[in-house]
Amino acid sequence: MTADLPRVSVQDVLNCSFPVWYPIFEKHSFKSVILKLTDDVVQYLRSDKFYLPTGANEAMDEMRRLNTESSDDEDHWSDEDADNDTTNKISFPEFEQQIKNVLEQYNAVFPKLNWSSPKDARWMISDSRLKCMNLADIFLLLKSSDFITHDICEPFKFCYDDTDNLLSTIQYVLVLRKWSALQPSKEFRCFVKNHRIIAISQRDSENYYEFIEPVADQIITNIVEFFNTHIQNKFPSSDYVVDIYRKDSNKLYIIDFNPWGPMTDSLLFDWPDILTLSLQNNNEKPEFRYVSSQNGIKPNSYTQYAVPKDIADISRERDFNKLADVLSSRVQVQNHDTDSDNETNT
Amino acid sequence: MNSCETICQTRLTQQSSDNLNLKLLTPLTPEIIRRQATINIGIIGHVAHGKSTLVKSLSGIQTGKFGKEKQQNMTMKLGYANAKIFECDNEKCPRPERYRSIGSKTGDQFPCDRSGCGGQFRLIRHVSFVDCPGHDTFMAAMLNGAAVMDAALLVIAANEFCPQPQTSEHLAAINIMNLKSIIVLQNKVDLVGQIKAEKQYKQILDFIQDTNAENAPIIPISAQLNCNIDTVCDYIVRKIPIPIRDFTSKSRMTIIRSFDINKPGANVDDLKGGIAGGSISKGVLKINQEIEIRPGLIFTNDKGQVQCCPIKSKITSLYAEQNQLTFAVPGGLIGVGTKIDPTLCRADRLVGQILGEIDTLPKIYTEITIKYFLLRRAFGVHCYSSNEPPKISKLYKTEVLLINIGSLSTGGRVLGIKDDLAKIQLTKPVCAEINEKLALSRRINGHYRLIAWGEIQEGKELEPRMNM
Numbered sequence: 001m002t003a004d005l006p007r008v009s010v011q012d013v014l015n016c017s018f019p020v021w022y023p024i025f026e027k028h029s030f031k032s033v034i035l036k037l038t039d040d041v042v043q044y045l046r047s048d049k050f051y052l053p054t055g056a057n058e059a060m061d062e063m064r065r066l067n068t069e070s071s072d073d074e075d076h077w078s079d080e081d082a083d084n085d086t087t088n089k090i091s092f093p094e095f096e097q098q099i100k101n102v103l104e105q106y107n108a109v110f111p112k113l114n115w116s117s118p119k120d121a122r123w124m125i126s127d128s129r130l131k132c133m134n135l136a137d138i139f140l141l142l143k144s145s146d147f148i149t150h151d152i153c154e155p156f157k158f159c160y161d162d163t164d165n166l167l168s169t170i171q172y173v174l175v176l177r178k179w180s181a182l183q184p185s186k187e188f189r190c191f192v193k194n195h196r197i198i199a200i201s202q203r204d205s206e207n208y209y210e211f212i213e214p215v216a217d218q219i220i221t222n223i224v225e226f227f228n229t230h231i232q233n234k235f236p237s238s239d240y241v242v243d244i245y246r247k248d249s250n251k252l253y254i255i256d257f258n259p260w261g262p263m264t265d266s267l268l269f270d271w272p273d274i275l276t277l278s279l280q281n282n283n284e285k286p287e288f289r290y291v292s293s294q295n296g297i298k299p300n301s302y303t304q305y306a307v308p309k310d311i312a313d314i315s316r317e318r319d320f321n322k323l324a325d326v327l328s329s330r331v332q333v334q335n336h337d338t339d340s341d342n343e344t345n346t
Numbered sequence: 347m348n349s350c351e352t353i354c355q356t357r358l359t360q361q362s363s364d365n366l367n368l369k370l371l372t373p374l375t376p377e378i379i380r381r382q383a384t385i386n387i388g389i390i391g392h393v394a395h396g397k398s399t400l401v402k403s404l405s406g407i408q409t410g411k412f413g414k415e416k417q418q419n420m421t422m423k424l425g426y427a428n429a430k431i432f433e434c435d436n437e438k439c440p441r442p443e444r445y446r447s448i449g450s451k452t453g454d455q456f457p458c459d460r461s462g463c464g465g466q467f468r469l470i471r472h473v474s475f476v477d478c479p480g481h482d483t484f485m486a487a488m489l490n491g492a493a494v495m496d497a498a499l500l501v502i503a504a505n506e507f508c509p510q511p512q513t514s515e516h517l518a519a520i521n522i523m524n525l526k527s528i529i530v531l532q533n534k535v536d537l538v539g540q541i542k543a544e545k546q547y548k549q550i551l552d553f554i555q556d557t558n559a560e561n562a563p564i565i566p567i568s569a570q571l572n573c574n575i576d577t578v579c580d581y582i583v584r585k586i587p588i589p590i591r592d593f594t595s596k597s598r599m600t601i602i603r604s605f606d607i608n609k610p611g612a613n614v615d616d617l618k619g620g621i622a623g624g625s626i627s628k629g630v631l632k633i634n635q636e637i638e639i640r641p642g643l644i645f646t647n648d649k650g651q652v653q654c655c656p657i658k659s660k661i662t663s664l665y666a667e668q669n670q671l672t673f674a675v676p677g678g679l680i681g682v683g684t685k686i687d688p689t690l691c692r693a694d695r696l697v698g699q700i701l702g703e704i705d706t707l708p709k710i711y712t713e714i715t716i717k718y719f720l721l722r723r724a725f726g727v728h729c730y731s732s733n734e735p736p737k738i739s740k741l742y743k744t745e746v747l748l749i750n751i752g753s754l755s756t757g758g759r760v761l762g763i764k765d766d767l768a769k770i771q772l773t774k775p776v777c778a779e780i781n782e783k784l785a786l787s788r789r790i791n792g793h794y795r796l797i798a799w800g801e802i803q804e805g806k807e808l809e810p811r812m813n814m
Contacts, residue, residue, distance in 0.1 A: 128697040140746065211610075
């Protein structure tokens with residue numbers, strides 16, 4: 001007999017908001033600075049229009065200038081169209097300065113909003129990761145990310161008690177965590193029911209790490225001990241999901257909290273499995289799932305975010321008509337090219 | 347490796363790269379197909395018509411094991427499943443029973459199960475059945491013209507009137523992709539009587555008239571009951587032409603994953619080099635081969651200039667699925683073990699970079715000038731409030747777009763526009779070729795949407811530094 005899938009409340013989601021949990025667990029997490037987002041920044045992030053703030057634009061211009069050896073023939077490219085230079089001069093002087101101060105302090109940062117990091121936009125900047133060393137990096141990531149759009153437009157989408165006026169009550173923040181190159185093989189997602197871990201999943205669930213199996217029991221012990229000592233009964237919800245980084249057997253950190261419910265990826269479990277486990281009211285140690293054998297390279301699940309959504313729509317058969325449309329439009333362009341080539345040749 | 351895997355490995359005859367003559371390799375070379383799928387066959391059709399059951403039946407995964415093992419269901423999520431096709435070596439063994447299709451883990455040969463036969467089933471094809479539409483990776487490759495499929499199986503349910511609206515779209519897509527090698531499968535014949543099946547057969551014949559599928563064989567099957575699947579294998583072997591592959595080009599692979607497999611607190615002496623994973627687009631990779639990865643290490647020097655330093659290393663291991671390889675050809679996703687500093691490979695850091703033979707890789711660009719063709723409207727009508735998808739407005743200076751160049755993704759800031767040309771500053775250095783095709787996308791209603799097709803005309807190169 002399986003239980004019904006859990007319902008998530010607005011309060012559960014709010015409890016997972018960074019400015020709510022970080023002050024409680026600061027000592028056992030990574031160094032972070034929390035910057036409040038003013039309304040103009042929130043509006044900027046919500047808008048589809050994608051222009052960098054002036055400061056970042058200027059930085060990118062400067063980068064071009066520095067990397068030019070000879071002078072470009074810029075002349076016939078500049079201002080072809082007078083109204084092309086519409087006033088897209090966006091600027092948040094105070095906010096940008098705050099970010100610069102943190103960058104000065106930490107050298108490199110990992111950005112996120114209240115709940116999500118722009119992991120889906122990692123294709124935007126070098127090294128395919130979220131290491132930001134300047135303003136442009138940060139804004140490029142925030143503006144290209146569907147995860148960030150979700151945070152800033154519909155954070156309570158999956159809550160049963162969501163109402164229209166909740167969005168305006170949220171104090172949005174930009175979190176800048178001191179950059180550290182974490183090892184995905186050391187991240188573990190823990191499912192907590194009634195203040196007890198009942199299941200643990202390897203977080204990088206598509207890759208095989210040989211070293212995990214021989215130390216599996218030790219991993220469980222370390223995590224449970226860390227949880228019992230520092231997290232249990234201190235988090236405001238009784239059911240939740242917590243991601244833990246196990247750098248070493250005696251060095252563990254809290255990465256993040258997520259609500260207890262299907263909107264949180266259950267990785268190597270299915271939510272029905274987890275619910276079944278949660279109904280077993282024994283004091284057994286949690287079930288630990290990890291990839292136990294080499295199964296080859298898998299397609300990267302982040303690819304879907306690095307291509308236009310039209311592609312994802314086709315893949316999920318939300319719109320097969322589109323495949324034919326997209327393909328034929330590309331053929332049209334090729335024919336158009338061939339035609340114009342033919343014209344110039346006659 | 348556990349004992350089961352060791353057994354499978356020993357069942358596969360040792361692969362040797364010593365006397366490797368690249369000119370003699372084909373998609374049927376026994377040494378290759380033991381370990382890698384070399385032919386891609388798309389399975390096209392509506393999911394309700396039995397595609398997934400068909401794939402499970404062809405790749406030997408038992409039907410009816412739904413939901414139990416997450417790994418099992420992963421096959422469907424992956425969008426492809428590999429299968430080995432065997433043929434009994436006894437001439438007297440009749441068609442179609444002399445053909446069998448089984449999962450890739452199977453060894454080179456095993457005894458024929460026809461009573462009194464005495465022959466051996468021998469491996470003759472290693473096929474990758476690609477779900478279409480399927481995983482984003484394949485769709486993304488198709489975006490800029492990569493041919494992902496050599497042939498197609500078009501699946502039509504016998505208990506539906508033909509054509510269903512989706513079936514028309516599927517056939518349209520097949521036409522546009524220029525696929526000529528097609529087999530039509532009339533699935534679920536167990537649910538209809540002989541008369542109904544024949545009636546629909548005629549509907550199918552009418553339907554495929556004047557399309558690429560005009561002369562396609564139509565095979566009645568029941569994937570659920572594993573009925574007539576050997577006939578499908580028979581037709582795959584005898585009707586689908588062997589694709590032409592070029593194994594002699596300088597090898598090249600786009601990296602889609604990279605990682606560090608070292609355990610916490612590993613000794614410096616025990617450190618294993620980083621691993622890169624991807625799909626080989628041309629040529630062959632071999633163990634001990636010297637390779638280069640571009641753009642490589644990207645950094646800003648103290649003058650504020652962007653620099654890159656290609657990574658050079660050696661291949662220490664190769665694998666596909668659960669098979670170790672001594673050499674790898676294009677086909678499927680390959681894992682490449684190297685001597686690269688594992689921190690450079692950690693957490694997908696090399697995704698989007700190109701791996702290949704030293705001094706053969708494309709130029710690295712930080713800026714490109716493109717010829718582009720703006721779409722009039724965004725694709726699709728769904729999820730927009732009005733009935734019409736929005737009109738696409740022209741490009742604006744300094745706006746930032748998503749650019750897909752071949753199978754790579756990067757951001758680009760528009761620097762200037764002149765007629766049908768645009769100059770774009772890339773948000774990170776990428777490898778690209780002149781005349782390479784690309785797609786531009788802009789954020790519309792909170793998601794990236796296709797707005798233009800393009801082609802690289804020229805670009806500003808970043809000279810790689812050869813050492814730090």
